[in-house]
Amino acid sequence: xxxxxxxxxxxALLTACSPGKPAAPKAGEPKFNTDLPMTEFMxxxxxxxxxxxxxxxxxxxxxxxxxxxxxxxxxxxxxxxxGATMLMEAGxxxxxxxxxxxxxADWNKYAQMLTDRAIIARxxxxxxxxxxxxxxxxxxxxxxxxxxxxxVIQPDIKANGPAKGDPLPTIPDDKKK
Ligand code: HEC
Numbered sequence: 001x002x003x004x005x006x007x008x009x010x011x012a013l014l015t016a017c018s019p020g021k022p023a024a025p026k027a028g029e030p031k032f033n034t035d036l037p038m039t040e041f042m043x044x045x046x047x048x049x050x051x052x053x054x055x056x057x058x059x060x061x062x063x064x065x066x067x068x069x070x071x072x073x074x075x076x077x078x079x080x081x082x083g084a085t086m087l088m089e090a091g092x093x094x095x096x097x098x099x100x101x102x103x104x105a106d107w108n109k110y111a112q113m114l115t116d117r118a119i120i121a122r123x124x125x126x127x128x129x130x131x132x133x134x135x136x137x138x139x140x141x142x143x144x145x146x147x148x149x150x151x152v153i154q155p156d157i158k159a160n161g162p163a164k165g166d167p168l169p170t171i172p173d174d175k176k177k
Contacts, residue, residue: 034098041099046090050140052083053121057134070130077128084122087140091115101151110147117143 025031056079060067071077091114093099100107117140124132 032096032098034096038099038101041093045086045093046144049083049086049090050144053080053087053125053133053140054137056080056125057130057137068130070133071128077125080125080133081122084118084125087118088115088122091118106150107147110143110150113143113146114140 056069056071058069060069091111094111095108121136121140124136
């Protein structure tokens with residue numbers, strides 16, 4: 001009986017109850033715009049944020065010898081803090097309804113790892129700790145690679161068959177024909 005009543009209520013408010021489509025938020029409720037395609041979100045938010053951080057760590061070797069890429073001014077270190085801050089929030093934004101991809105448990109796990117590691121990376125930059133910035137920047141990179149492996153590279157392999165050439169990792173046994 002209870003079900004019948006619910007059904008009747010749904011019929012009356014058809015749009016609000018239609019499965020899959022969340023009801024439009026009422027005035028004053030949170031509303032998220034996730035219109036940006038993932039490529040734009042990555043290319044114009046996540047990637048620049050990561051490079052703000054990575055560019056200020058490690059060393060570069062050229063004809064003149066080895067150069068420390070670490071910032072030398074407070075403003076320089078602040079760029080790394082900003083990059084890490086953006087990555088922390090990117091991990092949150094990746095999990096918004098409409099943005100997360102299936103299987104969502106895995107997607108959210110990588111997004112949360114991005115935030116968790118960016119928090120540690122941020123603290124390293126705030127301390128101006130060169131070695132920690134290098135190490136933590138590497139751990140952030142591992143999350144990018146792990147998520148891309150599952151959500152970009154594997155679907156690509158499935159769609160296009162075995163990869164040709166080297167850049168892609170070897171195909172797991174269960175995907176081999
Ligand atoms: C939660 C999963 C996830 C994480 C974490 C993630 N990415 Fe991505 N990234 C994707 C997906 C999915 C795409 C492919 C977008 C598509 O094809 O729709 C992508 C694509 C990209 C692209 C290509 C954009 C283009 O224009 O084609 C870049 C660059 C990129 N990611 C950088 C990064 C960097 C740097 C990090 C880590 C700091 C990172 N991503 C972390 C899921 C992720």
